[in-house]
Amino acid sequence: MIGRILVALGGTEYTLVAIDTAVALAKQHNAELTGVTVMNTERLRRIGPVPMGAGDIAQQLRDERVALSREAAELVISRFQQACTEAGVKHSVLHEENDEAAHYLIQLSRYHDLAVIGLKAAFDYGVEGTASDPVKLLDRLITGGVRPIIAVPNTPFDAKRALIAYSGSMESARTLRHFLNSDPWPGVETRIVTFGKDNEENQALLSDAVAYCASHGRTVEAEVIDASPNKGLLEEADRWDADVIVLGNSHKSLLMRRVLGETVLHIVQNSEKALFLGQ
Incomplete structure (x- = not known):
């Protein structure tokens, strides 16, 4: 039985397929969805060595990286909520900014029956050097006991x-x-x-x-x-x-x-x- 599904929400075409897949599964099984965005603001603020006298510019860049990621996350959350509402699927959204993706999903998976995630892109919000490595993420999720996982491609599919x-x-x-x-x-x-x-x-x-x-x-x-x-x-x-x-x-x-x-x-x-x- 599938009663609750965890959905990883990033900023790529893989997430769009993940949303469509999760919504279809929720309708099929009368399940509820939990959409999750994860970004590590500490990592976003790492920009490398800052030349003397460039502190203000560096801080502006840090703030910009965080703002861009938050904006991308809000866009995908809106897409997720719209898809769920149109399909009549019960849903909720969680947004994490301080934890690593794998650790956070492992904690959430305790009360979910299935996780849907992008096969080759996860929690990528368009800021260079901050996206989770999808293969390492899958490895850590399985290590942590998250199963089963449906890893979706970047093109829609009909599971026949x-x-x-x-x-x-x-x-x-x-x-x-x-x-x-x-x-x-x-x-x-x-x-x-x-x-x-x-x-x-x-x-x-x-x-x-x-x-x-x-x-x-x-x-x-x-x-x-x-x-x-x-x-x-x-x-x-x-x-x-x-x-x-x-x-x-x-x-x-x-x-x-x-x-x-x-x-x-x-x-x-x-x-x-x-x-x-x-x-």
Whole structure:
């Protein structure tokens, strides 16, 4: 069940898609939305070394950077509120100026069922050097337990086909479970793929996944693809014309790969399709 959705509001085209996606989900599930803007005014006021005698100009620049960010945030808030009002969706807005984006969203996620965020741009209000790195932000959100996350592209999409990458790991199984239990797009055509040799082990893996989907009333296609997931997943998503890719971590290693996994990290960096991320 989806009752409350968290929406990251930045100043780019990714946010416009996030708003449209979140509003559609809220209408589908009779959920309420919480739109969030986050800017760190301390970071905005950092402009580097100031030459002697240029203190007044430096202060003017600091104030201008903050003012521009606030203006951009107000514009996107207005767009969010208008979209919600026109759709008859219950909504609220939170504006944070002192915290880091990841930390703030992690706190808010405790009382939200789903987060919608731009895939390659988040909390970017047009001031150079102040936007959150979207890949690092996703990494920190998943590390902090924010799941599931729908990361949207910068072009509108209609979720008619969902491609699920399944490795059999506990993390991958949790993602499948999140997707089925939350059921963000009821009736979406679903296909499960695993990567490697077409042998008994992988066929059994898919058979179990298909049976689990059936227990949730979902009929799915399934296939073993003889390719690496890094290369094969995006190719298969394009070939099958998927609208959403569903995936979770399959293994752990250093830095961002510790949480996101190499495959997830590669897809986040290279996908132009919406992602449903869970773990």
